[in-house]
Amino acid sequence: MQIHTPDWVKHAIFYQIFPDRFAQAELKPPVSLAPLSLEAWNLPPTSQGYKGGNLWGVLDKLDYLQDLGITALYFTPIFQSASNHRYHTQDYYQVDPLLGGDEAFFRLLEAVHGRGMKLVLDGVFNHTGRGFFGFHDIVENGSNSPWLDWFKIEGWPIAPYDGDRPANYRGWFGNRALPELNHANPAVREYIMRVAEYWTGRGIDGWRLDVPFCITEAGFWEELRQRVKAINPEAYLVGEVWTNQRPWLDGSRFDGVLNYVFAGATIAFAGGDHVDPQQVADRDYEAYPAIDALSYGEKMQLLLHAHPWEIQLTQLNLLASHDTARLRSITHEPETSKLATLLLLTFPGAPSIYYGDEVGLPGELDPDSRRSFPAEADWDLEILRCHQELIGLRRARMSLRVGEYRFLGENYKTYVFARIYEGDVLIVAVNAAAEFGKIDLEGVGTRLGTQPSQILFRTQQFEPKSQLEPDADSKSPQPRDPVQVIWTADNLFLALPPRTGILLG
Template identity: 30%
Template sequence: MNFLHHSWKPEFRQPFGAVPLNSTVILRVKASEIEKLKLHTYFNDQETFYSPTKSVEANFWEFNITLPEVPGLFWYDFSFEANGRTYAYGTQGDLLGGEGKIYETKPPSYQITVYNPERKTPAWYTNGIMYQIFPDRFNRGSDFSLDNFHENAILHPNWNDTPHYFREKDNSIKYWDFFGGTLTGITEKLDYLKSLNVTILYLNPIFKSQSNHRYDTGDYMTIDPVLGTQESFETLANACKERGIAIILDGVFSHTGDDSLYFNKYGNYPEMGACQSKDSLYYSWYTFTDYPKTYACWWGVDSMPNTDEMHPDFQAFIFKNKDSVIKHWMKAGASGWRLDVADELPDPFIKGLKTAMIEENADSVLIGEVWEDASRKVAYNELRTYFSGYELDAVMNYPFRDTFIDFIIGEKSSGATARMMMSLSENYPKDQFMGNMNLIGSHDRRRILNVLSEAFKFLRNRADLSYRLDDEHYALAVKRLKLLSLIQFTFPGVPCIYYGDEVGVQGFEDPFNRRTYPWGNEDLDLLKWYRQITQLRSDYPVFQNGSWKPYDASDDLFVFERRNDDTLCFCLFNRNAIAVHLFKQPDCDGCTGLDLISGETVALSPIVVPPLSYAIVLTTLKPDN
């Protein structure tokens, strides 16, 4: 008995990956010594059985199926009999697709994502390079003024101080520390961003709030005075536009702050808030269980009361009104939004918000904070429809970050790494896969140098605020970061630099991962590296929009190609700190290529990759290739 189906290979499934509504898909199996072969499909609780037709190729059987006319996840697996017993065939237990497995019980099914293809992600986004800024910590601008801070703010006089949380006995924070970064400070450093070939600026929240992170929104229509004014934002937006940079704002809509215009728990705003009276215009935005003391809040944090995103008044304020939050700030210069905790927002809310964005700017982009495979994310027992074609253009690609970190530090083989990335490529519509926000650092994770040094292992989770990597661990981390960042800038998706990662900023968990940008104390060698790889991506469109394919290699060597109509590049990454690795592509015997990093001509039979190193080889193929 033999049975094989491989969802990534064209001889078994065409077309590859996610497909538009009402598409025809051909599924094939290669089998011998079996009988009673059936295809089982599942869509929206409807189960269907199909019988095969014999292929012209020996031992192949095929099924021609028409997929649904509405978006969703279409699942399939197979059953057959052999030697008087019944068997099933589905994907492997990791649910990642590819070559499957024979089971004697119900198997895990293969996934096909069905989506509406009418909306396209704009090229300015998918071809771009993103830079994320935590506004308080990037640059103290010429407009900085002590008069703009609220009474519970603690200002660090020294820009290079270490961030700190001043917690009360109940673990709450009454006094927030600030460093005084401003929007004008960002404007004054835009030429620095252009030296990194940045075309997209993603800002953590900028609206009036009590905290330094500003995820506890106080007033959606007002720039936090510490950061500046609406005029400051518009000046920044105009200066960005002059330099070909688009701005993405952070939209925090699943909750507000308790000290806000809308909730007004402490009476700091003149307008009556939901916590002050049931007659408040904003009372319907919130859910109270024991008014006014007890209410639904974000993950039990009572300073962040949850909103009712499905209430018409809230939706009107956020995105439906002519001067809604979304439209107001897009008119002021924003080109898109990143949705904080997208899993907390109902799909109809996201769909409505995206529709409002398109009404304001057809080329706008909506990114969601989703930490897993977003094509099949289940949140609060509900399968999300982020990639239906009506909601998100892209998501933060945490699977990319986690997978490649594990590869670089030796915890995942190159084969397992390729398998994870192939699964995303298979499950995501092409626009979403090419638009993945590929991050390796963020305000929610340890600084990447600390991660790659593996310092957390020998510190036993002691995130010492004064800790700095010693020279040996720093050198190792930088070598690994060069590998990881080069993967990031040659892989499909939109690479995102977290401010300061490019110059050696260190730090463990929040707040230490939110240190200030070290103006005047940068690691200039690392900065030079980032300028080189951002220029590489900018100069070669194949890294922006080319197809990709991984190759089998040793566990320590990750290899993939990027290809478009006139360019083929082999991208090779050797994580081993001692061993040289070789890669030989039979089709390239006798060929030469240009290493785009070293500028040297190299032979392709084989390509030699030194320890903890890389090769990005632009090939010159023979005419018959």
């Protein structure tokens, strides 16, 4: 079958926002009339506490996001819910009043589109919250409820709140706060389809689809794709799939998945022995143990050849999310963030930055990974510089967005590849080792048809006082820059300081 994916995604820079934690602004009546019990913004988050971030706050931060180079926003759920993360949906047709309600959302959507940006929502269609109208009716009326077949009731009485008794209904992974919908019921299926159609028709640019592997009814995702694309053929459908991507990416279901396969390999290579196993142990993205450049290259080649190129260009590549620890807490040092960000922003597919990662926000596993966006005084300006420069380069160079990815060579923990598009050739080299990395690439000039030698980006800035001085005993002065890029005839020699990456053009 011919595969078509949204063209805009191939050129997008995504930014994932957890609305309760990104930005605060004053709410409007009636919510603003009542004092709200909120956790202090700068204190560690708890599982059930609210910080008070909202969509008005996001609206106020659009200048910051656009200056960073972001072109698309992906929100975790925003519909009315009884949880700070809002995966406990109560009303699929109502934006949560604590986030500013429908008024704030449509003002934000208009402003985002006015800046030429896109907006993607999170669709949680496997389960609801206990406050969803159908399940609430079952709680109130038991076996007399007309909504029994909307859920997976297994016995009576049900116990939605009493943990000492059997729940007697199916909850997502046994969580009684998340009753699973019965998708075998045509009415349930139609309800979900209409929710997806409604918000697509109101102007959103796509859906991130939560735990799609839990909905196993034949044809469900194919139908959702057809109905959403009938309204907006360029709508982006991206699934939360952690491991086995291939069944989802034949063009009949999703345009891409959250690329945790890329994330795991990249963290294992860039982080190496710095990775704290406790921060990645309970997730399925293989960020530990450490791997060398050979293994990393093999994993990238397998990933790149697993799907059609049209799909690869609309994968949602990421390094962290609300479901993982953040890079700064996975390795407890900043260099992994810089190296991994270089690999992220130069890989085929749309990069997604988890809010705060661009300024070095720490965060261990949930709920700590959902910290509030930090005050400017707490930003890591070097990590921010890396994001700013790499995003600028990606937006300026077609080769980084849609160009061929060509492996050039590896040596221990030094990995080198090129991105190529219509004569624009860029070389990326990363040394993830704790010692100097050197590599000879024979004949690479002929293979590339050019000899890129200008350093367009480097993860490590070098001050003059730390640069090498000429060797007085040598006829030829030693290079002042510890990064060496030397072309000899058709061969390229690279020497990179420990934990350093560069981009040549």
